[in-house]
Amino acid sequence: NAGVTQTPKFQVLKTGQSMTLQCAQDMNHNSMYWYRQDPGMGLRLIYYSASEGTTDKGEVPNGYNVSRLNKREFSLRLESAAPSQTSVYFCATRLAGEGELFFGEGSRLTVL
């Protein structure tokens, strides 16, 4: 089992370009999350999906969109990248409302 797989692992964009971060899990979990991690600011929740077919905003949703494509996949899209979106992005999943959150390896995004 791969657990939680994120692609790509590294990406460099120019301001204004768009891209999609992909996340797939084979753990049969219901809930999926996207966090960004910046120095000194911990992990901030961008969007989450409590179950297939639902998505909700987290703490910092501006500039992002998400799609819960099916139970396994949850993608994060940047429509027009800005330097402020330079960060490490983590996808995470868990079975339901409580319990352990399982993280992917992270995707390092640089916006020039």
Next chain:
Amino acid sequence: GENVEQHPSTLSVQEGDSAVIKCTYSDSASNYFPWYKQELGKRPQLIIDIRSNVGEKKDQRIAVTLNKTAKHFSLHITETQPEDSAVYFCAGHMNTGFQKLVFGTGTRLLVSP
């Protein structure tokens, strides 16, 4: 909404000493409090969690205590070892039908041999 504050931001100890990291939360409805450890360049991983019906939980050298009245919880690491060096995050969870887990800003623990 839920707000979680974590202190200190950095903590340096000698091997064998104890380390304590504290978090406070704002939402009295919170009922689940996990702690995650993130080693350099790695993903965060759960090390211990506590639910609101429990005051303390231990797992070998780590323990978490919860004071619901004061709305704070703490991570205690005893007999620290160099491999304990990492960033530690606390988190708070709202049980209002939401699935939101909000993290503190992290504590960088350095254990010197």
